[in-house]
Structures are given as C-alpha cells and as structure tokens.
Amino acid sequence: MASIVTCIAPVNIAVIKYWGKKDEKLIIPLNDSLSGTLSMDQMHAKTTIMASPNFTKNCIWLNGKEETFDNIRLLACLKEIKRRAQEDGTSKELLSWNIHVCSENNFPTAAGLASSAAGYACFVFALAKLYKVKGDVSQIARQGSGSACRSLEGGFVRWHMGKSSDGSDSLATQVVPASHWPEMHVIILVVNDKKKKVSSTSGMQRSVETSDLLKHRVAYCVPKRIVDIEKAIKSKDFPTFAEITMKDSNQFHAVALDTFPPAVYMNDVSHSIVDLIHCFNKVKGCTKVAYTFDAGPNACLYLLEPTVAETMAVVDYFFPSSNSKNTVQGLPVPPCNAKETVKAIEALGMQRQGDDLLKYVIHTQIGEGAKQLMDSESHLLSANGIPLRLV
Numbered sequence: 001m002a003s004i005v006t007c008i009a010p011v012n013i014a015v016i017k018y019w020g021k022k023d024e025k026l027i028i029p030l031n032d033s034l035s036g037t038l039s040m041d042q043m044h045a046k047t048t049i050m051a052s053p054n055f056t057k058n059c060i061w062l063n064g065k066e067e068t069f070d071n072i073r074l075l076a077c078l079k080e081i082k083r084r085a086q087e088d089g090t091s092k093e094l095l096s097w098n099i100h101v102c103s104e105n106n107f108p109t110a111a112g113l114a115s116s117a118a119g120y121a122c123f124v125f126a127l128a129k130l131y132k133v134k135g136d137v138s139q140i141a142r143q144g145s146g147s148a149c150r151s152l153e154g155g156f157v158r159w160h161m162g163k164s165s166d167g168s169d170s171l172a173t174q175v176v177p178a179s180h181w182p183e184m185h186v187i188i189l190v191v192n193d194k195k196k197k198v199s200s201t202s203g204m205q206r207s208v209e210t211s212d213l214l215k216h217r218v219a220y221c222v223p224k225r226i227v228d229i230e231k232a233i234k235s236k237d238f239p240t241f242a243e244i245t246m247k248d249s250n251q252f253h254a255v256a257l258d259t260f261p262p263a264v265y266m267n268d269v270s271h272s273i274v275d276l277i278h279c280f281n282k283v284k285g286c287t288k289v290a291y292t293f294d295a296g297p298n299a300c301l302y303l304l305e306p307t308v309a310e311t312m313a314v315v316d317y318f319f320p321s322s323n324s325k326n327t328v329q330g331l332p333v334p335p336c337n338a339k340e341t342v343k344a345i346e347a348l349g350m351q352r353q354g355d356d357l358l359k360y361v362i363h364t365q366i367g368e369g370a371k372q373l374m375d376s377e378s379h380l381l382s383a384n385g386i387p388l389r390l391v
Contacts, residue, residue, distance in 0.1 A: 002052035002385070003094060005129045006378045008044045009122035009370035011107070011115075012037045012150045013186065013300045015245040015292055016225055017252040018159065020208045020218065026167040027146045030208070031222040034158045034175065034229060035150045036302065038186055039367030042330040045118035046373075047103040048380035049126045055098035055385060062103050062119075064391035077124050077144045084140070085131035095131065102380040102387045107362075116200075120144030121151035125370040138172040154178045154368035156233050158226070178366045181236055183304045185331070187311065188362040189319070191269045191297040200295040203256060203263035210260040217251055238304055242290030245302060246277075249292040256295075265295045269319075269357045273299045276318055276350055280311070283344040308363065313338035314345065315361070322355040330363040 018033035058069040058078075069075075082095055103122065105115050124141040127133070138149035142159070149172040150157040162170035207214050225244050232240040256263040270293060277291045289311055290302040303311055312328065313336040346352075382388055 002050055002054070002383075003097075003130060004048065004050040004379060004381065005126050006046065006048040006373045006380065007122055007126040007129060007370060008040050008046045008373060009118050009125055009151050010037050010040045010154070010367055011043045011045075011118045012147060012157065013292060013302075014147065014150075014294065015241070015290075015302070016222060016229060016248050017294075018146055019252055019255060020204050020214055021146070022161070023165075023167065024205070026170075027142050028167045028170050029146060029159065029161045030214075030218045032158060032161050032226045033147070033150070034156065034226060035147070036156055036184065036186065036366050037151065037154045037178065037369060039178075039364045040371075041367070042362055042364040043107045043118070045103060045105050045115070045122040046378075046380065047101065047119075047122040047126045048378075049099055049101050049123075049130050050381050050385045051094060051097040051099045051130060052385055053093075053097050055100060058098050058100075059385075060101040060103070061387045061390070063105060064387065064389050073120070073144045074123070077120065077140055078127065080140045080143065081124065081127040081131060081133055081137070084128075084133045084135075084137075088132065088134050090131045090133070099130075100381055100385040104380060104389075116145040117147040117151050120148035121370055124148070125152060126372075129372050136171060139167060139170060142167070142170060142172075152370050155180060155366060157369075158230070174369075175230055176233055178368055181233065181366060183306075185303055185305050185308050185363070185365045187301040187303065187308070187315070188364070189273060189299040189301065189315065190359045190361065191267065191273075191299070191357065196265065196296050198263045198265070198295075203259065203265075203295060206261070206263060207255055207259040211255050211258040213251075213258040214255045217255060221251060222248075239287040242287045242302065245290040245292050253293060263295075265297060266293055267297045269353070270297045270299060272353055272357075273319075276314070276345070277301070279345045279348045279350045280314055280341070282348065283341055305365075309334045309336035310338050310341060312336070312361070312363070314341055315358075317342050317352065318345075318350065319353050319358045320355050321358070328361045328363050331365065333363055 012035040014035040016034040020030040142149040155177040
C-alpha cells in the first residue's frame, strides 16, 4: 500500500559564488552563480521517502537522528511539490498521506562542503519522483537551499537569478554535461569538519545589510565573470577558468570580511593553501591549479587530471600527516616524485606547515546530477517506515 522512493544527489562547488538574496522567503539571489557538480561516487546525499496511510504525522531523520518537520524551508518545498503534483494529476489519495523521510550524507554536514545543497536537491528530487511531478523542479529546490538547484544537474551548472518577483525564472540550467570536460578533477582539502560559527544564511543577511563591496560585486563583477567563465568552460580554456575561479573566491571572502560584524570563514590553514597554490602555479610557469573556498575553511582545488599526482605530492609535503595510513579518499592518486617542484616552491619562501592541519583529502571529478535508485536494497527505511540506521 505504501509508496517509497530512494534518490541520491551530488555536492556542487561554485566557481562563481552565490552570496546574498533579493528575497529571503523565496530565496531569489542577488546574482547568477555557476558551479561544478562533483561525482556521486565520492560524495552524495541519499534520501528515502515513504508515503503511507498508516503514518500519523510527517517525520524526518537526518544522518540517523530524528529532527522536527516544522522547518519552514522543508515545508515550503513539500507544499510546492504537492501543488505541482496536483496539477500533473497525481492521485489525491497519495497526496493526502503523511511521509517519512530519511536522509544521509556520506561527508561532513555543515562544514562548508555544500551539505545543504545536496540534501535539499535530493529531498526535492525524491519528492518529485514519489509524486510523479514532471518538468524542471530547480525552482523548488532553490526554496530549500539556494544552491540546491545546481545539484540537480551534472557537469557545470548555472543558476539564473531571474527577473520575476515571484522567482519563477530563478532556476538552474546545465552549461555543459560532465562528459564535456572529463579531464576536470577536484581535490578537496578538509581543514575543519566541525560546524562553522557563522551560518551561510546569517552571513548573507549581514552582508546584504552592511557590505558596500557586495553591491559593487553584484553590479559590476559577477555579470562579466559569468559570461567569461562560461566561454572558458565551453572552450576548455583552463587558465582563464582557473583565474576567474580564484578571483571570485577571493572577492567572496573579501565581501564576508567587509560585512559588519565580519563573517570569517577562512583560517590560517586556508590562507596557507592559497599561498601554496600561487607558488605552485608560479613554479610551473602557468596556471595549473585553481582554489575556491565556500563559506568554510576547506579548499576545493580544480585541476586537470595530468596535474593531480604532482599537486597531491606537493600538498602532502607542505601539509604533512603524522599518520601514514591517512590516505586520500576517493579516486586513486598515482605516486609522483615532486622534489624539484617542492625545492622551487621553498625557494619562493613557502614553508612546510605543522602536522595534521588537514583532517583528510578527497579526490573526485565532475559528475552527473541527481538520480533515482531503483534497487529496493538501497532504501534507508524499513517496510514500516523506520530508519534502518539510527544514532
């Protein structure tokens, strides 16, 4: 009698950042943004939703812990999906049943790794499958967590701020599929996997209210960068892509510091990573690696596959681990002798850092968007709607 679906959705890492809203309730951004979708083989949110006439209320479990279902954004997404489902002719009986939701991330939550984007994208995508909603649902995912709309598609994805006051044209579209630039890889250096002090939501609100630099960024910088980086992605021009990515990250964090009181997301380790990447590119004589930091201290490095081994060898040297078993998670990294590069970087003044400043490293690549898992073994809920794993 019950109806159940399980879906997975990816993390996305913006190269042109979203920061600031025109409308807090509808989550309409001040500017367009653009991101790369990361492979779900390494990082994803997984969500099972079951609807049943036997459920007395809506329930949700996140990472094995029950949460209240009265979250405004959660309810907004559910309401809008049900409205669309009704228009599409979904059974009124199914729409009347309560739901149980179980969602898990296979990466740290609220640590600046786009966990809410993957989570809300997965929630909305799974709801759409449950209620057989047709067409684009990125406008709905956006109302859960703004950047969630970009996690529905694979490859590189643009979130258009739109012009309509009701947010109907504020949606995400794919710029290129994952297959367009298969050489593009991402290395995530996890500096701190604890919950951040200033949430993205409150940081954004403060920036909109107090930052003059944000106004300049929205009016002059982002519109040109969006056009230029789209062109660079389509033509696979990595040096241009990398330079725009790093400049946009720097400016986003400058806006956070221009906020009053300032919102500080990067730390000393983050800044050391920035220094290392600039030194590495200088030694190589061209831009081989780009860094970008979301609202957290963790670095996301965009680079092409041939550069991965040497970059990791350099990172391993300058950010050593006291645990020899502390290997890179995700895609394998071939060994590389980077002694000459290390020596040249040290000649520029870069010093080896202390042990264990990086918690761990994830090596991944650009991947596909959200998808439904058809295997019944993948469900996170039992036949009676109770999570299979609780903490």
